[in-house]
Amino acid sequence: MSEDLELSTRTLGEAGPRVAFVHGLFGQGRNWTTIARRLADPTEAGPGHRVTLVDLPNHGHSPWTDRVDYVDMAELLAGLLASWGEPVTLVGHSMGGKVAMQLALRHPELLRALVVVDISPSTYPETGGRTDDPYEEASPFAAFIAAMQAIDLDALATREDADAALRAAVPSDMVRGFLLQSLVRDGSSGWRWRLNLATLGRDLGVLRGFPEPPPGAVFPGPVLWIAGADSTYVLPEDRARMDELFPAVRLVRVKNAGHWVHSEAPEVFTEAVRRFLDGVEQRHGLAQVEA
Structure with a gap:
């Protein structure tokens, strides 16, 4: 993966402490727009935040690459954050959460705080197996990719037709809508996926993993971990790690x-993140006074 690759970003808010969001697999920065707007707006508790939404490689408007690698993505993101010249609170969901964790453990100086959303620093099985729960969320992504690749984009007439084609493999209306955000008109010539489905599908095993951090690596700053109570991505046995x-x-x-x-x-979710950010800024302000 080239170090010269430039990640696509969009920033809401012109002032305030910096916050960056990184999405999960199949996502893009725009998925966070509503939450970003709320965090960018000032409140009675204080000023708003300058929120940057990042498209990771092979997603959204960022370039495609020939492989998927968490350390590569973390280093690319680190270069972006370093260019801002001030510590950042980084929020990452799922795949983006693993990227955020890798960055925090390798470049802790770039972060003021970290928010990890429904993912753990662990390797997930290809199909089920983390619990005895029949609802295992870690397994359907290969089927999602296969269903998206199976759509004949040249013959596709409407987005509704694509939705119908995905319904068997992706029964959730919410998840189908999420996936279809990456299906776009390619000028007047038809449709295309903003997702690099071939590379993501080939390297799905890499995405299930979590590279070993550098020896002794620890992120000492404040961390908020937000998990869905009905999810199996963050289990009690993950807590020790x-x-x-x-x-x-x-x-x-x-x-x-x-x-x-x-x-x-x-x-x-937004209220939990807002309260965490307020606490981070209060601690940061106190540290500056004491210094």
Whole structure:
């Protein structure tokens, strides 16, 4: 992966502490727009934040690459954050959460704080197996990719036709709508996926993993871990590793929410992040005074 690759971004808010969001597999920065707008707006508790939404490689408007690698993505993101010249609070969901964790453990100086959304620093099985729960969220992504690749884009007439074609493999209306955000008109010539489906499908095993951090690596800053109570991505047995790598972690489980917790419970999610950010800024301000 080239170090010269430039990630596509969009920023909401012109002032305030910096916050960056990185999406999960099949996502893009725009998925966070509503939450970003809320965090960018000032409140009675203080000024708003300058929120940057990042498209990771092979997603959204960012370039495609010939492989998928968490350390590569973390280094690319680190270069972007370093260019801003100030510490950032980084929020990452699922795949983006693993990228964010890798960055925090390799470049802790770039971050003021970290928010990890429904993912753990662990390797996930190809099909089920983490629990005895018949609802296993880690397994359907290969089927999602196959279903998207099976759509004949040259013959596709409408987005509704694509939705119907995905329904068997992706029964959730919410998830289908999420996937279809990456299906776009290619000028007047037809449709295309903004997702690099071939590379993502080939390297799906890489995405299920979590590269071993550098020896002794720890992120000492404040960390908020938000998990869906109905999700199997963050299990009790993951907590020891979370505490080892991120000793200042606080775990919050959101009731009636699964893996896409920020979409299923947006108000609860946004409030949890806002309160965390307020606390981070209060601690930062106190540290500056004491210095």
